[in-house]
Amino acid sequence: MKFKEKLSELVAERKTVVCVGLDSDFDKMPEHIKKLDNPILEFNKQIIEATSDLVCSYKPNIAFYERLGSVGWDILKETVSIIPKAVPVIIDAKRGDIGNTSAMYAKAIFEDLGGDAVTLSPYLGEDSLSPFIEYKDKFSFILCVTSNAGAQDFQFLEVGERPLYQFVAESVLKWNQKDNLGLVVGASYPQKIKEVRSISGNLPFLIPGVGAQGGDLEAAVRFGSDDGNSLVLVNSSRGVLYASNGLDFAEKAREEVQKLNQIIADLGIY
Amino acid sequence: MKFKEKLSELVAERKTVVCVGLDSDFDKMPEHIKKLDNPILEFNKQIIEATSDLVCSYKPNIAFYERLGSVGWDILKETVSIIPKAVPVIIDAKRGDIGNTSAMYAKAIFEDLGGDAVTLSPYLGEDSLSPFIEYKDKFSFILCVTSNAGAQDFQFLEVGERPLYQFVAESVLKWNQKDNLGLVVGASYPQKIKEVRSISGNLPFLIPGVGAQGGDLEAAVRFGSDDGNSLVLVNSSRGVLYASNGLDFAEKAREEVQKLNQIIADLGIY
Numbered sequence: 001m002k003f004k005e006k007l008s009e010l011v012a013e014r015k016t017v018v019c020v021g022l023d024s025d026f027d028k029m030p031e032h033i034k035k036l037d038n039p040i041l042e043f044n045k046q047i048i049e050a051t052s053d054l055v056c057s058y059k060p061n062i063a064f065y066e067r068l069g070s071v072g073w074d075i076l077k078e079t080v081s082i083i084p085k086a087v088p089v090i091i092d093a094k095r096g097d098i099g100n101t102s103a104m105y106a107k108a109i110f111e112d113l114g115g116d117a118v119t120l121s122p123y124l125g126e127d128s129l130s131p132f133i134e135y136k137d138k139f140s141f142i143l144c145v146t147s148n149a150g151a152q153d154f155q156f157l158e159v160g161e162r163p164l165y166q167f168v169a170e171s172v173l174k175w176n177q178k179d180n181l182g183l184v185v186g187a188s189y190p191q192k193i194k195e196v197r198s199i200s201g202n203l204p205f206l207i208p209g210v211g212a213q214g215g216d217l218e219a220a221v222r223f224g225s226d227d228g229n230s231l232v233l234v235n236s237s238r239g240v241l242y243a244s245n246g247l248d249f250a251e252k253a254r255e256e257v258q259k260l261n262q263i264i265a266d267l268g269i270y
Numbered sequence: 271m272k273f274k275e276k277l278s279e280l281v282a283e284r285k286t287v288v289c290v291g292l293d294s295d296f297d298k299m300p301e302h303i304k305k306l307d308n309p310i311l312e313f314n315k316q317i318i319e320a321t322s323d324l325v326c327s328y329k330p331n332i333a334f335y336e337r338l339g340s341v342g343w344d345i346l347k348e349t350v351s352i353i354p355k356a357v358p359v360i361i362d363a364k365r366g367d368i369g370n371t372s373a374m375y376a377k378a379i380f381e382d383l384g385g386d387a388v389t390l391s392p393y394l395g396e397d398s399l400s401p402f403i404e405y406k407d408k409f410s411f412i413l414c415v416t417s418n419a420g421a422q423d424f425q426f427l428e429v430g431e432r433p434l435y436q437f438v439a440e441s442v443l444k445w446n447q448k449d450n451l452g453l454v455v456g457a458s459y460p461q462k463i464k465e466v467r468s469i470s471g472n473l474p475f476l477i478p479g480v481g482a483q484g485g486d487l488e489a490a491v492r493f494g495s496d497d498g499n500s501l502v503l504v505n506s507s508r509g510v511l512y513a514s515n516g517l518d519f520a521e522k523a524r525e526e527v528q529k530l531n532q533i534i535a536d537l538g539i540y
Contacts, residue, residue, distance in 0.1 A: 063374035069382040070340035098418040104333035112339040125420020148368040150395020159427040
């Protein structure tokens with residue numbers, strides 16, 4: 001099934017748009033997990049078991065695994081494989097290279113790791129995205145507005161009559177011929193989510209930066225989904241993964257997702 | 271020793287600025303290599319043995335290894351380890367993420383893989399580069415003008431009175447407080463190499479796109495180095511790696527590097 005259909009079904013069924021970012025950092029794990037043979041995989045396994053019936057997606061950031069070298073790659077691959085098939089996996093990779101090289105990254109992410117979707121960086125333009133777009137059942141979220149302070153350095157520059165991130169949004173809309181593109185729009189700037197939604201049709205949004213990075217969940221969902229008319233995913237990583245540093249970390253992670261889901265339910269959109 | 275010093279010494283000693291891109295693709299290898307147990311590593315080993323006394327740097331693109339999953343990561347790591355210590359290695363990764371995530375990528379590339387330098391994408395701004403800059407002996411080349419057609423989609427957009435890529439060059443110059451930043455400026459647009467050189471002081475340039483991608487070597491070196499006044503590296507990948515598809519592939523790769531070196535020597539700059 002196409003990523004987008006899989007996601008739509010889950011949103012309708014679970015009445016939530018929460019994505020959990022599996023940015024699993026050994027240094028922040030509970031002590032009893034740190035002592036295990038394969039602590040990161042075990043941590044992920046318990047987080048997934050505790051939350052997979054409540055979320056719409058998981059988003060491991062590949063950097064947290066590459067940090068460990070080839071061992072980390074294997075942990076990531078195994079993590080993807082234990083996520084229930086109904087729940088799509090976005091590999092947060094922010095890749096972007098010239099065409100023949102991007103094709104290699106697409107193989108790595110969609111074939112070797114088995115991801116359903118990916119995040120990509122737009123700086124190299126359309127031909128750097130094409131090899132990913134060719135996988136018609138897979139999906140690519142292109143960076144538009146990111147949630148960090150550095151977003152201002154280039155993304156906010158005026159090109160013509162509008163900021164660069166708006167030009168990126170318009171370009172992605174134009175390139176969306178296979179209906180498998182979306183945008184990353186950070187929660188740190190709720191007004192920009194509204195702005196980008198108004199010029200990007202129904203492109204699905206992936207919204208990071210809720211929680212540890214301080215973004216506003218209600219505004220992100222309301223503006224991002226255009227009150228339920230477009231697909232949106234709101235990602236929380238640290239807020240869920242490290243809700244507790246004790247034996248009850250998985251239980252507390254579940255409670256944290258439930259809290260996010262309740263806030264979303266209270267909006268009355270879904 | 272700092273990457274920049276290592277590189278300066280080699281350029282002075284070898285009178286060349288050639289970098290060989292180790293974008294080693296199994297499908298393009300000679301048949302006798304394909305039959306070996308670890309064909310990619312064996313291929314790299316023979317290319318390195320045949321050329322390491324003639325080049326200033328190697329630049330493996332990580333995508334060609336990630337394509338193979340964790341096995342590929344190990345091959346890349348071993349490839350880096352067999353390159354003679356005097357010859358610096360640039361990991362072509364085009365990474366860029368929010369600060370705490372970029373720090374993970376920096377660990378992966380500088381610590382796990384053992385790269386001396388990296389390529390980074392600028393879209394997320396200064397704080398996405400900082401964790402790499404913190405490694406003061408390592409070096410980061412930031413994408414400015416890329417060698418693909420898609421470069422035109424965003425990089426050439428006018429911001430204020432100049433194109434985005436010029437704004438990126440000016441920003442990188444400003445951020446170069448630790449003297450460990452440079453720019454990637456593709457050979458497909460020689461006039462732009464000249465233009466970017468005129469506004470970016472002595473920032474070292476990494477110039478891909480010579481050879482298979484059709485860039486002009488003489489113009490790249492002359493404009494990129496400002497007639498020898500700045501550091502420049504000119505990368506060739508496919509032209510060297512696949513100079514022959516027979517038993518003599520390594521020998522032919524060496525001849526190809528010698529040809530490039532001769533063209534550079536004939537410029538009379540070094």
